[in-house]
Amino acid sequence: xxxxxxxxxxxxxxxxxxxxxxCSPRSGDLSVYWYQQSLDQGLQFLxxxxxxxxxxxxxxxxxxxxxxxxxxxxxxxxxSLELGDSALYFCASSVGTPGVSGANVxxxxxxxxxxxx
Amino acid sequence: xxxxQSPQAVILREGEDAVINCSSSKAxxxxxxxxxxxxxxxxxxxILLKGGEQKGHEKISASFNEKKQQSSLYxxxxxxxxxxxxxxxxxxxxxxxxxxxxxxxxxxxx
Numbered sequence: 410x411x412x413x414x415x416x417x418x419x420x421x422x423x424x425x426x427x428x429x430x431x432c433s434p435r436s437g438d439l440s441v442y443w444y445q446q447s448l449d450q451g452l453q454f455l456x457x458x459x460x461x462x463x464x465x466x467x468x469x470x471x472x473x474x475x476x477x478x479x480x481x482x483x484x485x486x487x488x489s490l491e492l493g494d495s496a497l498y499f500c501a502s503s504v505g506t507p508g509v510s511g512a513n514v515x516x517x518x519x520x521x522x523x524x525x526x
Numbered sequence: 527x528x529x530x531q532s533p534q535a536v537i538l539r540e541g542e543d544a545v546i547n548c549s550s551s552k553a554x555x556x557x558x559x560x561x562x563x564x565x566x567x568x569x570x571x572x573i574l575l576k577g578g579e580q581k582g583h584e585k586i587s588a589s590f591n592e593k594k595q596q597s598s599l600y601x602x603x604x605x606x607x608x609x610x611x612x613x614x615x616x617x618x619x620x621x622x623x624x625x626x627x628x629x630x631x632x633x634x635x636x
């Protein structure tokens with residue numbers, strides 16, 4: 410158990426629908442990252458939050474949105490789903506404190522596998 | 527912005543050595559290395575900070591050339607358990623994005 414909790418583990422839905430993926434970071438970590446990994450592909454950076462605020466944005470589609478709440482858990486919302494959105498979505502957390510060596514070492518959750526039919 | 531890794535894939539026999547390279551177009555503060563087994567989450571291996579240091583963990587070590595913005599991961603006397611996909615991750619000197627490389631699939635066979 411890495412300490413990063415993601416729910417749900419598996420999700421099957423239809424095109425056009427909306428889903429929410431949830432992530433609880435490791436205790437003490439302030440930063441949360443979201444990555445998308447399509448079948449046998451690399452890790453595509455979506456977005457990063459630090460202590461409730463958006464810190465960096467990657468290749469996140471406009472149909473996707475995320476936020477980090479005061480208790481530091483994060484949610485990734487995916488809407489108007491398309492077949493191509495089927496992927497493994499990973500959340501990772503880190504201490505994230507600016508200027509601290511190694512503060513951005515990532516601990517990953519087990520992932521949420523989304524299948525869009 | 528995504529670091530480029532080479533080779534894309536490599537197959538080794540147990541006991542052989544391998545080198546995986548990671549190259550970035552941005553000036554880097556640090557380079558991380560992670561390993562992902564099939565169907566599992568990536569797991570952190572090591573971090574290298576700018577300063578050209580080399581780190582090691584048993585038979586896996588890495589180097590970081592900050593002038594060239596390159597890092598290399600060295601796997602010596604490979605074991606079956608080394609199989610997986612290796613990703614480098616890079617922190618730039620400026621900005622907050624943390625990008626993973628394109629990945630290198632490593633398969634160790636008996």
